Amino acid sequence: xxxxxxxxxxxxxxxxxxxxxxxxxxxxxxxxxxxxxxxxxxxxxxxxxxxxxxxxxxxxxxxxxxxxxxxxxxxxxxxxxxxxxxxxxxxxxxxxxxxxxxxxxxxxxxxxxxxxxxxxxxxxxxxxxxxxxxxxxxxxxxxxxxxxxxxxxxxxxxxxxxxxxxxxxxxxxxxxxxxxxxxxxxxxxxxxxxxxxxxxxxxxxxxxxxxxxxxxxxxxxxxxxxxxxxxxxxxxxxxxxxxxxxxxxxxxxxxxxxxxxxxxxxxxxxxxxxxxxxxxxxxxxxxxxxxxxxxxxxxxxxxxxxxxxxxxxxxxxxxxxxxxxxxxxxxxxxxxxxxxxxxxxxxxxxxxxxxxxxxxxxxxxxxxxxxxxxxxxxxxxxxxxxxxxxxxxxxxxxxxxxxxxxxxxxxx
Numbered sequence: 380x381x382x383x384x385x386x387x388x389x390x391x392x393x394x395x396x397x398x399x400x401x402x403x404x405x406x407x408x409x410x411x412x413x414x415x416x417x418x419x420x421x422x423x424x425x426x427x428x429x430x431x432x433x434x435x436x437x438x439x440x441x442x443x444x445x446x447x448x449x450x451x452x453x454x455x456x457x458x459x460x461x462x463x464x465x466x467x468x469x470x471x472x473x474x475x476x477x478x479x480x481x482x483x484x485x486x487x488x489x490x491x492x493x494x495x496x497x498x499x500x501x502x503x504x505x506x507x508x509x510x511x512x513x514x515x516x517x518x519x520x521x522x523x524x525x526x527x528x529x530x531x532x533x534x535x536x537x538x539x540x541x542x543x544x545x546x547x548x549x550x551x552x553x554x555x556x557x558x559x560x561x562x563x564x565x566x567x568x569x570x571x572x573x574x575x576x577x578x579x580x581x582x583x584x585x586x587x588x589x590x591x592x593x594x595x596x597x598x599x600x601x602x603x604x605x606x607x608x609x610x611x612x613x614x615x616x617x618x619x620x621x622x623x624x625x626x627x628x629x630x631x632x633x634x635x636x637x638x639x640x641x642x643x644x645x646x647x648x649x650x651x652x653x654x655x656x657x658x659x660x661x662x663x664x665x666x667x668x669x670x671x672x673x674x675x676x677x678x679x680x681x682x683x684x685x686x687x688x689x690x691x692x693x694x695x696x697x698x699x700x701x702x703x704x705x706x707x708x709x710x711x712x713x714x715x716x717x718x719x720x721x722x723x724x725x726x727x728x729x730x731x732x733x734x735x736x737x738x739x740x741x742x743x744x745x746x747x748x749x750x751x752x753x754x755x756x757x758x759x760x761x762x763x764x765x766x767x768x769x770x771x772x773x774x775x776x777x778x779x780x781x782x783x784x785x786x787x788x789x790x791x
Contacts, residue, residue: 391431394424395482402479414467418475421482429474432481433506436465436490439644440506440543442499442534443514444527445689447472449629449665450514450637451493456662457645457655462488469666473498474505489648496530500537510647511538512546512640514569516553517576517688518723520715527576531557546643548636549606552594556581556601567643568592568609569636572695573688575723610639615652617642623652628663631696667786671772674789675765679705681785682776685714687723693776700731703768705761707738707781714779718743726751732774735764738781761788 387395402417410416421428439458441451448470455466465484467477472493481490494502496516503511513534516527534557538545547558549566553576558564570592571577577594578587585598595602607618614622615638625638638659645655664670668683684693697704710716718740726748734755736744741757748755758764765773777785785791 386431386434388425388431391425391428394421394428395432397421397424398479398482412469412471414469414471414479415473415475418471418477418479418482421478422475429478429481429502430505430507432478433490436481436484436487436506437648438490438492438506438508439510439512439648440492440494440499440503440508441512441514442494442496443512444496444517444519444686445692446514446633446637447493449634449662449668450512450641451491452662452665453637453641453659454512454644455489455491456658457641457650458489458491458648460645460650460654460658461648464489464491466491467493474502477502497533499534503537503541503543508543510544510546510644511541512644513554513558514548514637514640515551515571515573515688516557517573517686518720519686520717527553528581531581534558535560544647546640546647548640549604550592550594552577552587552601552603553581555604564604565608565643565647566604566606567640568606569639570610570632572632573691575687608639608643610636615639615642615656617646617652621652623656625656626660628660629665629669631692633692633696667782667791670791672789672791675762676770677765677768678772679765679775679789680772681782681789681791682774683779683782684776685778687720690724690776691728694725694728697732697774697776698772702732702771703735703773704729704732705735705737705764705768705773705775706744707736707761707775707777707785708741708744709739709778709781709784710743711739711780714781721747726753729753733768735767737761737764738777738784761785 398417398421401420402413405413455464465487467480472495531553539560541561545558545561545564548554548569550571580596582601583599585596588597609616642652642655671680682693684690710718736757
């Protein structure tokens with residue numbers, strides 16, 4: 380537990396100091412937070428540093444295709460009711476970024492760690508977590524991410540026999556299959572809007588049957604487990620059948636689902652649902668997501684959507700027509716360079732909204748919108764798009780690097 384004798388060897392202390400120095404130099408040079416480069420340097424000097432930093436922490440790992448950063452933030456707020464928390468709150472979710480974050484939390488009791496899906500098994504080995512939250516798996520970064528079933532298989536193998544309590548979404552067949560190798564799973568009915576990655580059974584390849592909210596494989600009998608926690612409208616149902624109200628400043632059904640999973644995680648650490656959910660109300664925005672900023676006399680709400688499942692959830696929470704919508708898509712390294720996923724998004728949901736298109740791949744997006752019979756204008760940049768919109772609210776939806784570009788432009 381926290382407060383025990385110092386676990387860091389002289390080599391580990393040197394690695395932490397060097398990593399912090401490099402991170403500070405990177406920040407001073409205007410190259411971002413420096414957490415990733417600082418973590419890389421520290422791990423080069425002491426490859427076991429992540430394990431050393433985690434050994435005095437009660438850790439929870441959070442992994443998913445969508446909702447990792449927000450859920451990590453909600454869990455961190457909930458666990459602060461029980462003690463100091465260290466977390467990679469800005470989303471640097473590979474080993475270097477995680478190491479950097481933990482190096483900054485010497486007095487922490489809990490580590491709340493967002494983990495990239497591809498690194499989950501390795502980070503779980505290093506940090507010996509008390510709990511792992513698995514929210515969803517769907518197609519993302521098609522050029523370099525393994526096909527979703529392969530990711531599920533990596534999770535399943537990496538978590539087999541894990542001592543951690545797994546808090547997993549019972550509504551996502553890929554997550555259920557991945558988590559089922561673990562002896563201790565708490566199932567949460569968090570819902571699943573996007574189903575196009577789970578029509579075949581991950582266990583046998585048979586066709587999935589999906590009557591109502593249920594699912595099962597007609598061939599091998601693999602089926603939805605009975606959840607002990609559930610999202611029900613604006614409430615979380617706990618294992619005793621009590622309904623706890625969700626009060627969030629974050630919009631949309633997806634964030635209520637994130638809150639339900641977060642409440643189940645908090646309970647593993649002894650924080651009751653009422654306390655956990657009340658603390659989650661403090662979260663107004665997460666790394667710029669959902670922020671409303673004033674720009675050129677308009678109110679821009681900044682929304683991040685990186686893949687088809689994320690766009691589907693985002694469309695469900697925007698203001699109704701005729702609210703203008705600005706869409707921005709890039710295809711840089713951090714986004715994935717393959718934009719064919721645009722064809723998996725149902726853009727007919729934007730019918731009635733005036734649409735402006737910006738970003739590196741605005742022409743790819745324009746072709747997709749044309750086929751979806753949407754009315755849109757292609758703009759050179761955000762400033763031009765905003766000037767085409769009347770005063771008032773504008774919904775701005777962008778993928779990863781496009782979102783960072785927008786935040787820089789509006790000074791967020």
